[in-house]
Amino acid sequence: MSSTKLLTLKTSDGEEFKLDEAVAVKSQAIKNMVEDDCVSNAIPLPNVDSKTMTKVIEYWKKHSEEGVSKDQLNDFDKGFLEVHHSVLYDLLLAANYLNDKELVDVICQEVADRIKGKTPEEIRKEFDIKNDFTPEEEEKIRQENAWAFD
Amino acid sequence: MAEWSQLPRELIDLISKHLLTEIDFLRFRSVCSSWRSSVPPKPYLSSPSRFPILPNDGISITENSWGFRLSKSPLYLLHSPNQTTSSNKNNHGWIVKLDRENLLNPLSRSQFKPLPLNFPKILDSSNYPILELCQEYTLQFIKYRPMANSIADAGNLYMEKVAVRLEKDGFVLLTIHVSGKLVMYRSGDIKWEIVDELSLPYDDVIMKDGNFYAVDNTGKGVLVKLSCGETPELEVVANSVFGGDKKFLMESCGDLLMVDKYLSIGPEDDLGYNENVEFYEEFDSYMSERTVKFKVYKLDGDMQRWVEVTKLEDRMLFVGDNCTFSVLVSELDSRCKGNCILFADQNFCSTEDSGGLWKNHGIGVFSLENGSIGPVSSFRGYAELFWPPPPWICSPQPIDAELNELKI
Helix, strand or coil: CCCCCEEEEEECCCCEEEEEHHHHCCCHHHHHHHHCCCCCCCEEECCCCHHHHHHHHHHHHHCCCCCCCHHHHHHHHHHHCCCCHHHHHHHHHHHHHHCCHHHHHHHHHHHHHHHCCCCHHHHHHHHCCCCCCCHHHHHHHHHHCEEECC | CCCHHHCCHHHHHHHHHCCCCHHHHHHHCCCCHHHHHHCCCCCCCCCCCCCCEECCCCCCCCCCEEEEEEEEEEEEEECCCCHHHCCCCCCCCEEEEEECCEEECCCCCCECCCCCCCCCCEEEHHHCCEEEEEEEEEEEEEECCCCCCCHHHCCEEECCCEEEEEECCEEEEEEECCCCCEEEEECCCCCCEECCCCCCCEEEEEEECCEEEEEECCCCEEEEECCCCCCCEEEEEECCCCCCCEEEEEEECCEEEEEEEEEEECCCCCCCCCCCHHHHHHHHHHCCEEEEEEEEEEEECCCCEEEEECCCCCEEEEECCCCEEEEEHHHHCCCCCCCEEEEECHHHCCCCCCCCCCCCCCEEEEECCCCCEEEHHHCCCCHHHCCCCCHHHHCCHHHHHHHHHHCC
């Protein structure tokens, strides 16, 4: 068995996570650091908290497992993404910071799925977004959404 | 604290790229200021569409034609804004097709009129949960009329299906010439191009996932590869099935389906639906053809064949004159059962009944469950999907709320 190198990741709240290098390099950012050979100590990740890092590692580990079928992965992803939008938000920013394109894409798809078919007001409720349009913008939007009938 | 409006611009843009329909994209840009400014509007989103007039060269039908106008009519499934009244039996979805300021029959080009007296003159679509079902593209002949004020009043409908792929700076269009050949047109071209000289007549074309597919009248399915600057190539994706009389392509839940329509020409049965010839005057010659059944196939790309689908479960397939789409029964929120096909059929136009309402709208239903076929009014819960407009359209909620506030 080849030796697996363990990396240490340190999150913004000081917690340390030990992880196989082979798994951790799903993050292009970490991969770059490994290749540039600056990983003697723990890799600092000041933009990710431990709660979010735990989730990200859970995803990476599942997607690195051997013998997992495509259906099983899909089921895992579905359950993994069934979270409050604030968790999704933190996950999205973390995945973006860590530069894991696949995870970013999966999360964006989930966000899009929560948007599809909803009215703008329903979308705002879903994500706790404030309507910050100026009256001029509101008027333009009203025109864009207006259907006129003969 | 999750501040979705504060997301980096590139992430907002990436999310918007996962929205596949124009209406979802429009609504995305109507949520908040940063989302709106992070994502520029896409071209060709407005309805009525403003497509250029296409040249006649290479596809001339009559000597007098000047060209073609391409128009786009979106089809939507609307739901009541008031989701809390879900126990109300009138809360089913409403399928509409918009064409400029008119409501068209979703499965044909006939117009629903007159609109009810209390139908809103201007409807704020952002109040309603909407699912975009498909975009129907049609070509109209433009005859040269120097006195015409607008092109809009000139055309005669070109009666073959049109599939369109929007590209960054224009579009590509695939349709079937009256001779049955596949023809394509790329915006900016001077003339049409014939894709397949030596083929049997084609029945249908479709654009799915950015690819063009076509099916000929034997059921042979082809992928039409239209790469920029190169001659179009055809790749067989499914072998012929023969079978019925007219083949249709449709996308449903990610699959490419082929719907095969079986016609029978002969004496009318005793349903007596041969009134109202003027409803579809172009179709005189078809009056004696009746649809008797359908078969549905799913594409098995690996094995290069169509596999028959005998159970659609909770899916409903809609086969219109110029568009096809599928809906899940759960999306309709209605009393309808799935596992059926709704289709345009001029044999199902009845005269107005005593209430002054058109009963059947030229729509029929075929049940895959037991093979029964008939006009839409003879199946519970289907006719109301189309007409009349549900009550929540004619009395939109916001006005009620305002009236409440004023205590009127």
